[in-house]
Amino acid sequence: MSIEIKEVRTRKDLKKFVRFGNKLYEGNSYFCPQLEFDELNTLNPKKNPAFEICESIYYLAYKDGKIAGRIAGIINRQANENWKVKKARFGWFDFIDDMEVSSALLDKVAAWGKSKGMECINGPVGFTDFDHQGLLLEGFEYNSPMASLYNYPYYIKHFEAYGLDKESDWIEYRIYPPDEVPERLERIAKVVLDKYKLKVDKIRSGKELVKKFGYSFFDVVDEAYKPLYNYSPLTEKQKKYYSKMYFPLLNYDFATMITNEENEIVGVGVGMPDISHALRKCKGKLFPFGFIHVLKALRAKKFSDFDLLLIAVRPDYQNKGVNSIFFYDQIKYFNQYGVKHAETTSILEDNSKNQANFEYFEKIMHKRRRAYTKQI
Secondary structure, three states: OOOEEEEOOOHHHHHHHHHHHHHOOOOOOOOOOOOHHHHHHHOOOOOOHHHHOEEEEEEEEEEOOEEEEEEEEEEEHHHHHHHOOOEEEEEEEEEOOOHHHHHHHHHHHHHHHHHOOOOEEEEOOOOOOOOOOOEEEEOOOOOOOOOOOOOOOOHHHHHHHOOOEEEEEEEEEEEEOOOOOOHHHHHHHHHHHHHOOOEEEEOOOHHHHHHHHOOHHHHHHHHHHOOOOOOOOOOHHHHHHHHHHHHHHOOHHHEEEEEOOOOOEEEEEEEEEOOHHHHHHHOOOOOOOHHHHHHHHHOOOOOOEEEEEEEEEOHHHOOOOOHHHHHHHHHHHHHHHOOOEEEEOOEEOOOHHHHHHHOOOEEEEEEEEEEEEEEO
16 A cells, blocks of 8 residues: 655644654663653744744654654754755654655655755754754664654664765763762862862752853853754743753752853753653653653652763863863762763764763763765
């Protein structure tokens, strides 16, 4: 039977689009289900401020009357302008192991992008760097945290068969925190704090963070990440949006703000307990009882697995050892909470500065992921 591709036009269809992403991986012990309400908001132009600078289209593939795949086409106008490119992005790309399905979905995004004047397709990526990105190439046997994209190994052959080529790779580390702060790390951190007159400012809530520093937290992230692949600086509405989304989830023991004499944030380091096990229990639904599992995981006083969400240092403070201060501050909390493994987010394979953040730790490079491109 032929493949039928339908554009998502109603909220009912959008729910089918979101739910297919979780349903395809039912029973997979490594996949982390995404929260349905969060996905629906991200894909909704009325909810997600990314649509100030983006436009999108969503498709569902049907085979034998059943949903067999999905894909989102995205154009980030700001990123295209900043990088001097004409890219149509694709993300939320999931499909059964059927070449006709994957090819038909990619064809639709390519045709849509071409009709908008784009010259290539690029993915899997999202609206911004805060969305999932990068096809998993290695590390399928490791847990997928909430912030990471997971896919079946068969996706790789579909990308290659379609003629998609590598554009950029990321790597990820599993870190094994030491029982105490390494002597060399402590010595460097204390020298840097003294030499540049810096201090660690421990915030205890999202409200306190915004009240004290406004949204300059994201300004530091923007400045630090601006030179990195595909990055698109956040708008003011996006900063507020992500603050409301993420700040209430944080355990602020694991939020390290480094400030200078002018009380400006010059470095940020943020992580959180891994809650993928809780999301598997609730299957991506907070109600009626899913929120209990999530809250329990977020508020746990002991947990073995931890997600390192981001580390960012303002450019004028980079290459000065500021990164050592994050771990000087946080290792004591790793031990207090019983953390055995810390998972990094994706690090560009040529980003030596970011990789150097973890030189003080025992670690393994356990995952690799890739963004692809193809001319249209």
